[in-house]
Structure formats: structure tokens, C-alpha cells
Amino acid sequence: MTFDSIEIRAVLLFLVAVAAPVAWAQNERPVTQEHVVGEQAYPFDTVDPREEDKPPIELPDSVASKLELLTPEQIEFLKSDDARAFTGPAEEAVEALEERSPEEVKTWVEAMQQVVEQRRYTEGRDLPNIPFNTESPDFNAWRLLRPRSMDPEREAGPVALGRYSEGGGPPTFGGFPLALSKEDLVAGEVDVAILGAPLNMGSGWRDSGERATVDLRLHGQAMGGEDQYVQINASEVMTVVDYGDVAVDNDSTERSMRHVREIVREIAETGAVPMIVGGDHSLEYPNVAALADVYGKEMVSVIHFDSHYDAWWGGTHLINHGYPVYRLINEGHIRAADYIQVGLRSSGPDKAGFNWMREQGMRYHTMAEIERRGWDAVLDRVVAEASEEGRKLHISFDIDVLDPAFTVATGTPVPGGLTMREAIAIVRRLCAESNVVGFDLVELHPALDPTYRTTLNSVHIIKACLTGLAMNKEELTEEHYLSPLSSEHAIDDYYGDQQQHLDATKAEEEKEEEKKEE
Amino acid sequence: MIFRRFLTHGALLTICSALLLLSVESALGQWSIPDELQAQASVLNDEQIEFITSGAIIKYIPERQLEHELATRDANSMRSLIDDLMSLADKMGYDPERDMGAAPLNLTSKSFNAAMPTLVPLRDFERESGPFSVHRYLFPKTGIPTFGGADVAIWPEDLVAGNVDVAIVGVPSNSSSGRRDARNGPNQMRGLNTIAMTDVQSLLKPFETLSVVDYGDFGVDRLSTERTVIHVAAMVAETAGTGAIPMLVGGDTSMLYPGVSGVARVHGNGSFGLLHFSAHPDVERNGDHTNSDRQALFLLLDEGIVEGSETIQVGLRGPAVDADTLEWLRDKGVRYHTMAEFRQRGSETVMQRVLQEVDRGPVAYFVSIDVSVVNPTEMVAAGRATYNGLRIEEVTQAIRHACAVKEIVGFEITDMAPMLDYSRLSVMHANAVLNACLVGIAVRKAGLDPDYVHPLALDHGQR
Numbered sequence: 001m002t003f004d005s006i007e008i009r010a011v012l013l014f015l016v017a018v019a020a021p022v023a024w025a026q027n028e029r030p031v032t033q034e035h036v037v038g039e040q041a042y043p044f045d046t047v048d049p050r051e052e053d054k055p056p057i058e059l060p061d062s063v064a065s066k067l068e069l070l071t072p073e074q075i076e077f078l079k080s081d082d083a084r085a086f087t088g089p090a091e092e093a094v095e096a097l098e099e100r101s102p103e104e105v106k107t108w109v110e111a112m113q114q115v116v117e118q119r120r121y122t123e124g125r126d127l128p129n130i131p132f133n134t135e136s137p138d139f140n141a142w143r144l145l146r147p148r149s150m151d152p153e154r155e156a157g158p159v160a161l162g163r164y165s166e167g168g169g170p171p172t173f174g175g176f177p178l179a180l181s182k183e184d185l186v187a188g189e190v191d192v193a194i195l196g197a198p199l200n201m202g203s204g205w206r207d208s209g210e211r212a213t214v215d216l217r218l219h220g221q222a223m224g225g226e227d228q229y230v231q232i233n234a235s236e237v238m239t240v241v242d243y244g245d246v247a248v249d250n251d252s253t254e255r256s257m258r259h260v261r262e263i264v265r266e267i268a269e270t271g272a273v274p275m276i277v278g279g280d281h282s283l284e285y286p287n288v289a290a291l292a293d294v295y296g297k298e299m300v301s302v303i304h305f306d307s308h309y310d311a312w313w314g315g316t317h318l319i320n321h322g323y324p325v326y327r328l329i330n331e332g333h334i335r336a337a338d339y340i341q342v343g344l345r346s347s348g349p350d351k352a353g354f355n356w357m358r359e360q361g362m363r364y365h366t367m368a369e370i371e372r373r374g375w376d377a378v379l380d381r382v383v384a385e386a387s388e389e390g391r392k393l394h395i396s397f398d399i400d401v402l403d404p405a406f407t408v409a410t411g412t413p414v415p416g417g418l419t420m421r422e423a424i425a426i427v428r429r430l431c432a433e434s435n436v437v438g439f440d441l442v443e444l445h446p447a448l449d450p451t452y453r454t455t456l457n458s459v460h461i462i463k464a465c466l467t468g469l470a471m472n473k474e475e476l477t478e479e480h481y482l483s484p485l486s487s488e489h490a491i492d493d494y495y496g497d498q499q500q501h502l503d504a505t506k507a508e509e510e511k512e513e514e515k516k517e518e
Numbered sequence: 519m520i521f522r523r524f525l526t527h528g529a530l531l532t533i534c535s536a537l538l539l540l541s542v543e544s545a546l547g548q549w550s551i552p553d554e555l556q557a558q559a560s561v562l563n564d565e566q567i568e569f570i571t572s573g574a575i576i577k578y579i580p581e582r583q584l585e586h587e588l589a590t591r592d593a594n595s596m597r598s599l600i601d602d603l604m605s606l607a608d609k610m611g612y613d614p615e616r617d618m619g620a621a622p623l624n625l626t627s628k629s630f631n632a633a634m635p636t637l638v639p640l641r642d643f644e645r646e647s648g649p650f651s652v653h654r655y656l657f658p659k660t661g662i663p664t665f666g667g668a669d670v671a672i673w674p675e676d677l678v679a680g681n682v683d684v685a686i687v688g689v690p691s692n693s694s695s696g697r698r699d700a701r702n703g704p705n706q707m708r709g710l711n712t713i714a715m716t717d718v719q720s721l722l723k724p725f726e727t728l729s730v731v732d733y734g735d736f737g738v739d740r741l742s743t744e745r746t747v748i749h750v751a752a753m754v755a756e757t758a759g760t761g762a763i764p765m766l767v768g769g770d771t772s773m774l775y776p777g778v779s780g781v782a783r784v785h786g787n788g789s790f791g792l793l794h795f796s797a798h799p800d801v802e803r804n805g806d807h808t809n810s811d812r813q814a815l816f817l818l819l820d821e822g823i824v825e826g827s828e829t830i831q832v833g834l835r836g837p838a839v840d841a842d843t844l845e846w847l848r849d850k851g852v853r854y855h856t857m858a859e860f861r862q863r864g865s866e867t868v869m870q871r872v873l874q875e876v877d878r879g880p881v882a883y884f885v886s887i888d889v890s891v892v893n894p895t896e897m898v899a900a901g902r903a904t905y906n907g908l909r910i911e912e913v914t915q916a917i918r919h920a921c922a923v924k925e926i927v928g929f930e931i932t933d934m935a936p937m938l939d940y941s942r943l944s945v946m947h948a949n950a951v952l953n954a955c956l957v958g959i960a961v962r963k964a965g966l967d968p969d970y971v972h973p974l975a976l977d978h979g980q981r
Contacts, residue, residue, distance in 0.1 A: 035618070036618050036621075036622050037614060037615055037616060037617060037618060037619070038614035038615065038617075038618075038619045038620075039614075039619050039620045040622065041622050041625070042622040042623075042624070042625075046624045046625065046626045046627070047626050051628065086640055104639075107639045108639045108640070110639070111637040111638070111639035111640050112640065114637060115634065115637060115640065116628075118631055118634060119628065119629050119630060119631050119632070119634060120627070120628060120630050120631075121623070121625045121626075121627065121630040121631075126630065126631065127623075127744075127745070128622070128623060128625060129620035129621055129622050129623055130620055130621040130623065130742050130744050130745065131619065131620040131744075131808055132612075132618070132619055132620060132621070132806055132807055132808065133804075133805055133806055133807055133808050134612040134614070134617075134619045135612075136611075136612070136804045136805060136806040137610065137611055137804055138610060138611075138804050138806060139610065139611050139612040139617065139806045140609055140610055140611070140612070140617065140806075141610060141806070142806070144606055144609060144610065147599070147602035147603065147605075147606065148602075149595070149598050149599045149602045150579065150599065150602070150603075153595075200698060201741065202741065205698075205699065205937065206692055206698030206699065207697065207698065207699070207937070209698075211697070249806075250695075251693065251743065251807050251810055252621050252742075252807070253741065254618070254621035254622070255618055255621055258618070313624075314624070314627055314628065314629070315624065315627055315629060315632070316623050316624055316627050316629070316630050316631075316632065316739065316741075316742075316745070317623060317624065317741045317742070318622060318623065318624050320741055447697065447699070447937050447938055448937060450940065
């Protein structure tokens with residue numbers, strides 16, 4: 001028997017084909033579907049159901065003579081949805097046909113077909129992916145972790161960088177101590193880890209990188225202060241740390257996603273609330289996917305504060321700051337019905353987008369709703385929705401939900417947004433009254449605001465959530481709690497509920513006394 | 519049988535490549551353990567010693583620090599440090615089973631190739647080919663902003679029909695390793711009408727000597743430099759193919775590569791010199807991407823698009839200028855001029871040297887400037903601003919001369935990020951640079967001496 005026989009060759013080929021995956025599978029490294037390795041294609045469906053072709057148009061007999069040089073396929077194409085991008089709606093298409101000779105119609109249609117074909121991916125002609133330089137000996141330098149053994153030994157746990165009890169030293173978020181690893185979080189029983197994420201690729205203005213995470217540290221002292229509304233100081237109630245910045249590759253958002261997800265997951269696995277701040281809104285994707293890794297698929301709800309709905313899809317790329325919501329749903333991390341949207345007002349989505357949200361059960365609260373119902377009504381509705389069934393909640397706060405008067409330094413500002421007074425209240429309430437397991441604040445582009453106003457306002461949104469989380473820890477989870485002492489002087493009975501405030505104040509004081517005695 | 523053979527084969531390959539890697543690493547540089555630290559090093563095993571003495575370790579820990587650790591750590595702590603560093607070295611390179619080697623794309627997208635010029639039968643209206651005015655008035659003061667108020671051309675046919683000498687075109691890419699707003703560079707430069715005025719030295723009006731158009735913008739993919747490069751290089755080649763000189767307005771410096779390589783497609787690789795002003799050498803050799811601003815000049819030299827010996831770099835300083843880089847440039851034959859040379863020998867002397875090198879260089883040049891070359895006092899809106907640079911006047915005079923003395927095949931200005939300068943002074947200076955080359959080209963076309971000064975401009979002539 002020789003190997004020349006075709007059958008034998010076929011058998012050999014088959015065996016190699018079978019053996020190869022077995023050999024790959026023996027590798028210990030887990031290769032989940034979530035992470036593209038090597039030059040794999042994106043493993044999930046990419047067809048957007050909202051982009052379904054509209055039915056073909058009818059062409060009247062009056063233009064039949066104009067079509068005589070077209071092939072049946074070309075006539076089919078001219079009637080199809082693809083041609084509408086060039087001809088406009090049916091009436092305009094007919095008009096355009098009437099103006100042209102059959103020869104002109106033929107060149108016209110051929111050009112359309114050529115464009116439609118050339119715009120789509122064609123194997124062999126277009127790159128199916130964006131190759132990196134895999135020959136680089138420093139391929140992973142950007143995300144290598146510094147071994148703990150390189151620095152002098154220290155106990156695990158958060159490290160204060162200041163010399164004095166008041167702090168000082170290199171600036172950290174809110175002046176909080178620094179933690180760099182999971183061991184630090186566990187040893188310190190950390191409640192909240194604030195992670196800088198300098199992603200600078202997917203946004204309109206690109207200054208959400210290092211400048212954003214650094215400025216939030218330089219101007220972030222207020223994050224950890226006393227909150228007058230509820231008379232709570234988050235830093236006294238909780239252990240909050242600055243978890244440093246996560247490494248990103250600002251030449252490829254796609255490549256950055258997995259590492260961000262790993263670091264956010266690392267935080268969530270310890271039970272701490274990850275607060276991811278700074279970069280562009282592409283981050284919502286790895287942030288929420290990481291929470292789904294820890295708490296289970298379809299087990300987390302998301303409330304998305306934004307002037308944009310960020311569920312766009314269908315471009316060449318699979319992630320940018322307009323795609324995270326769609327991608328999370330597409331990959332099965334979150335159900336669309338577990339999404340709440342607040343503050344939408346950008347030029348899109350169109351009717352198809354809204355219909356899709358409605359059909360999917362996504363609860364959207366546009367500025368149009370706020371214009372109709374008033375803020376207070378919408379506030380209560382949103383908080384009630386977010387607290388349903390005690391579900392775990394991630395808050396994704398794009399600062400462009402705020403009016404540009406407050407946050408001019410954002411990637412894609414849209415006027416007519418929330419005021420700081422509204423935003424502080426809703427964020428504090430959500431973090432207090434719902435089961436918040438994650439939070440991000442994104443799209444800060446400091447270069448656009450020489451006054452620091454945008455950064456300072458962003459800091460106060462973060463503070464509102466920290467305060468809320470502290471209230472939650474202290475079990476101050478009643479609907480819209482405010483301090484009976486700070487919210488009412490109670491020197492007279494102006495509102496008719498003077499005694500209520502006096503009693504409540506007294507009750508709180510007694511409770512504190514009891515606590516002290518314990 | 520076959521299964522086992524497959525595995526064995528795989529294992530053999532791994533060993534071979536590991537050996538290869540080891541030999542490469544030792545070739546990179548060795549590090550001998552100082553005599554007084556030999557005793558401390560003796561607690562390490564052979565593999566650990568090899569990692570140190572091969573010099574591979576120096577990539578992860580500076581020599582000074584390594585000596586300190588060897589001198590002060592106990593055996594266990596030293597072993598675990600070296601193990602940790604060795605495990606880092608294992609993770610440094612690409613592993614196709616662990617790392618993403620290429621970012622996947624949406625292959626079902628209906629607009630996968632978004633930047634696609636409109637085909638002739640689909641254009642909205644018919645007009646004769648040729649540049650056209652966007653103004654209502656014969657002597658317009660304001661209106662639609664174009665580069666220098668120039669007429670507009672949209673298609674290559676317009677350039678041919680108008681016998682256009684210079685096509686100024688925006689390339690609003692927005693990547694860059696520094697601050698990012700270069701996408702707004704082209705429009706901001708259009709918005710400040712400070713080019714093509716009467717040149718005070720020659721008293722030439724560039725638009726009277728040259729046919730100049732605003733050739734619009736080239737399409738970019740803001741999420742991928744690599745994809746942008748493919749399209750822009752093709753468009754630059756198409757433009758140069760009409761005989762017009764492409765003057766490209768970036769965009770970040772990753773667009774230097776498609777600018778120069780697009781021109782080279784028409785004129786030929788190695789057929790022209792490159793005069794490049796920048797603080798940054800942009801010759802990253804081991805980058806993990808296939809294209810970026812950091813790699814722009816490396817790729818041009820590496821692929822032989824321009825010859826090292828015909829490349830002049832002016833104004834180097836800043837974080838990427840280290841001994842390795844300068845040595846690499848020197849080996850390539852590049853004539854580089856760092857700010858150290860400028861400080862040491864004086865600006866005038868060095869600029870004269872630069873211009874002499876240009877004079878003696880090839881017949882044709884591509885002139886490019888990353889605005890970082892200018893001192894931030896005059897160009898605060900540089901995406902990768904670096905202190906202690908050249909004065910704007912030094913730069914414009916040199917560019918003016920080069921553009922007047924040589925045949926210019928292309929010009930490019932990159933990495934001005936307007937948002938960083940509320941005064942827009944940087945925009946004015948960016949225009950000054952573009953204008954300097956435009957005037958130079960006009961001087962040459964007018965047949966004047968490159969450094970000609972009009973007597974009226976030089977002296978009032980009064981007694």
C-alpha cells in the first residue's frame with residue numbers, strides 16, 4: 001500500500017483535521033467564545049434585525065420602456081431597498097427614470113450596483129480584520145502587570161500615599177488610598193474600587209484618555225466628603241480605594257476590551273463595587289460584560305444615562321462609543337428588557353430604533369417624556385423600575401446626559417439635558433435605593449473646558465453615587481431619604497409637618513447613641 | 519500514530535523557536551554579574567542565571583536596580599523576583615491561542631467600505647470639469663471657507679481640466695499617540711484665511727503664479743489607522759497622478775506614511791528625498807501595530823519608499839529620542855538634526871547645514887512637518903507638543919527655501935490639534951508653514967532665485 005492512493009490521502013487529511021483541534025484543546029488556557037484569539041472572526045451574529053430590507057417598490061408601466069436594456073436582476077435591484085439610497089422613494093425613482101434614456105438608466109443602475117457591492121465586505125479584496133504586528137517581541141508590553149515582588153514587601157491592603165493623616169502626596173481619586181491588586185481589595189475589605197479607564201478612541205472629541213483620569217484625580221477631592229443632604233460621609237462608612245488606571249491600547253478599542261473586562265471582573269469578584277471613570281463609552285461593554293461574568297448572564301440590569309441610546313450597530317467596527325448597548329445584548333450578557341435608558345435626546349435613534357426598543361422591552365425615558373411629564377414624575381418612575389425585584393444594577397453615566405452648560409467638555413454634547421440638581425438626586429437615590437453592583441462615568445474630555453467645571457461636576461456625580469452606596473450600607477434605603485435635620489429647619493410649622501421632622505431628628509440621634517454604646 | 523506525530527512535531531517546533539528566541543535574546547546584549555555579587559547570584563538556578571546573564575532581564579528591570587536587588591535580597595526573595603520577571607518575559611510576545619492577533623470586523627456591514635467617492639453616474643448635477651469658485655462675488659471677503667480662499671476641485675478630472683499645480687487636501691485622521699484633535703486641523707486651517715497673501719520677501723502672490731485648489735478632504739476610518747492608510751494612499755496616488763502637487767493637511771502623523779507612499783506610487787520608490795521636520799523620530803521598530811504615527815518613518819525607510827541617505831530629519835527631541843533610535847537612524851544613513859545640535863552649534867549654522875544637504879540631495883523632495891517641531895510657545899496645539907523646539911520663523915524660512923530650490927512632489931503638515939489653543943495662534947502658524955512651501959513653489963515657478971528678495975521689500979530707498 002502506498003500513500004499515493006487518493007483514499008489514503010483523504011483519510012490522512014481527515015485524521016489531521018480531527019487531531020488538530022484535539023491538540024489545541026489540550027492546551028490549558030481557556031478559550032471562551034467571548035474572546036477572539038489569533039485571527040478568529042467575531043463569534044457572534046452581526047446582522048442587525050433593525051436593518052431588514054423594506055419591501056421592493058412597484059414600477060409603473062409608464063417607465064417600462066426605460067428599463068428595456070436592464071437585465072431581470074438589474075430590474076429587481078432597482079426595485080429593491082438597496083436602490084432607495086440612490087433613487088430616493090418610489091415617486092422620485094419614477095421621476096428620475098422618466099428623465100433618463102434607457103442607456104442612461106443602464107449606466108445609472110450599474111453604478112448603483114457597483115457601489116452597493118464595493119461597500120460590502122468581499123473576501124480576498126478586503127481585510128476581514130485589522131492585523132496587529134504579531135512579530136513584535138513587545139506584543140503584550142502594554143498590559144503586563146508589574147510583579148509585586150519588584151517592590152519592597154508590604155502587607156496586602158489599601159495604601160495611603162500621604163505622610164499626614166489628612167492625606168497629601170500624589171493625588172488619588174477623592175484622596176482615597178491606593179490598591180493595586182485583588183489581594184489588596186480582599187485584605188482591605190474594600191467596598192468600592194474606583195478604576196481610571198483612559199480609553200480615547202471611540203468618541204467624538206478624543207481627550208478622554210490620560211487627561212480625563214488624571215484630572216479626576218487632580219480635582220477629585222470632593223468625592224469622599226460629607227454629604228449635606230443626607231448627613232453621611234461616604235469615606236467614614238465605606239472603604240473606598242483608587243484602583244489605579246486600567247491599561248488600554250488607544251490604537252485599538254477592540255483590543256482593549258478584554259483587558260478592561262478582566263480588571264473590572266477582578267474587582268467585582270471580591271464583592272467590591274467597580275466604579276470605572278474617565279474614558280469613552282465603549283467601556284460600558286467590558287464593564288457590564290465583567291459584571292455578567294461574575295453575577296451571571298442576564299442577571300444584571302443596566303441603567304444607561306446618556307443623550308444617546310448607544311445601541312447603534314452595523315458599521316465596519318464591532319465596538320465604538322455608540323455600540324456598547326447593542327453588543328452587550330447581542331452577546332447575551334444582558335437582556336434588552338433589563339435596560340433602562342434615561343435622558344435620550346440626540347438626533348437618533350429613528351422610529352426603527354424606538355420600535356426596536358419597545359419590542360425588546362427596553363424602558364426608555366427620553367427628554368421628550370420629561371418635557372411631557374415633568375422631572376419629578378420621571379424620577380420616581382425610573383427609580384421604581386431600577387429597584388424592581390432587587391435586581392443587581394449597573395449605572396452607566398455618560399456625562400453628556402447633563403446639559404452642556406454643566407459638562408461642556410464631553411465627546412458629543414447635546415443641549416437640553418439634565419441639570420446637576422436633577423442628576424445628583426437621581427444618582428444618589430439609585431445608589432441608595434437599588435442594588436447597585438457597578439457604576440461608570442464616561443466621556444470626559446478635559447481639553448474642551450479650561451475652567452475645570454466639567455471635571456468638578458463629574459466628581460460630584462461620582463460623590464452622589466458614593467454617598468448613595470454609603471446610605472445603602474447604613475440601610476437608609478427608604479424612598480427618597482433626606483436628612484430630617486438638614487432638609488428642614490423646623491423652627492416653625494410652615495409646611496405643616498414640623499413635628500415629623502423634629503421626631504425624625506430625635507429618632508436618628510437616639511439610634512446614633514445606641515450605636516456608640518454598642 | 520499520526521496524532522502523536524502531530525504533537526511531537528509541535529513540541530519540536532516549540533523547542534526550536536525557544537532556542538531561536540534565546541539566541542536572539544543573547545545577541546541583544548549580555549549582562550555579567552559583578553564579582554562582588556557572584557555569591558548572592560549563586561543561589562539562583564541555571565535557568566535564572568541564564569535569564570540574567572543573557573541580558574534578557576534588562577528589558578524588565580534597570581541594571582542599577584538589579585544590582586541593588588542582588589545586593590540586598592535574601593535567596594528566596596531573589597528567586598521569586600527572577601521567576602516573576604521570567605514569567606513576564608514569557609507573556610511578552612504574541613501567542614495565537616492567548617492573544618488577539620487581529621481585531622475582527624463586522625463582515626455583514628452594508629457600509630464596510632464607507633469612504634468611497636461617488637461614481638460619475640450617481641453625481642447630483644452635471645458641470646464641466648475644472649476648479650470652480652464657491653463665492654458669489656468677484657472679490658469675496660467672506661463666505662465658504664477654503665484653503666486660502668482657493669477655488670474648489672472635487673474630482674481628478676477637475677485637476678486635469680484646470681491644469682492644477684497644487685491641490686491642498688485635508689486628511690482629518692484623529693489617532694496620534696498624543697493629544698487628539700488633528701481631525702479639526704484641516705477645517706480650522708480653512709477657517710483662518712492667512713495663506714497665499716502677498717509674500718513680503720518676493721512680493722509674489724502665489725495664486726497669480728500657481729493654479730491652487732482646495733481639493734476637499736479624503737475619507738478616514740477613525741477607528742483604524744490601518745484602514746485609513748489604504749484609502750488615503752490610493753487617493754494621494756490618484757491626485758499626484760494628475761500632475762498636481764498634493765499638499766496634505768492632517769490629520770495626525772500616521773498620515774505621513776500614506777502621504778509619502780501614495781506619491782511614491784506615481785514617482786517611484788526612492789525617486790525623491792524626504793525633508794521631515796518633527797520633534798519625534800517616529801521610527802518605532804517593534805511596535806505591536808502595523809501602522810501608527812510612531813512607526814510612520816520606520817515603515818517608509820523599512821519598505822524602501824524613501825532612502826535613508828536621502829532623508830533629512832530636523833528638530834528631534836523628546837521621549838522617543840534615545841541612543842538606540844539615533845544609532846538606527848545613523849545606520850540607515852538618515853541625516854538627523856537634534857535640538858542638541860541646534861543648541862550646540864547655533865540655529866543659523868544648523869539650518870544652513872540642513873539646506874546644504876537639501877541642495878546637494880536629489881532633484882525632487884517630499885517636504886513634511888509634524889508641528890511638534892515648533893516650540894510650544896508658538897505651537898501649543900501640537901498633538902505631541904515637546905518643549906524647547908524651533909522658532910516658527912526658522913521652520914518657515916527653511917521650508918520656503920527647500921520648496922523653492924527643489925522639485926516638490928508632495929507636502930504634508932500633520933498633528934495640529936486646534937482644541938488645545940483657544941487663541942488659534944497655532945492655526946495661524948500652521949497656515950504659515952503651508953504658505954511657506956506654497957510661496958517657495960511659486961518662486962520656483964516664477965523662475966526667481968530661491969532666496970530672492972524684492973528690492974522694494976528690502977529697503978525703502980530713501981536717503
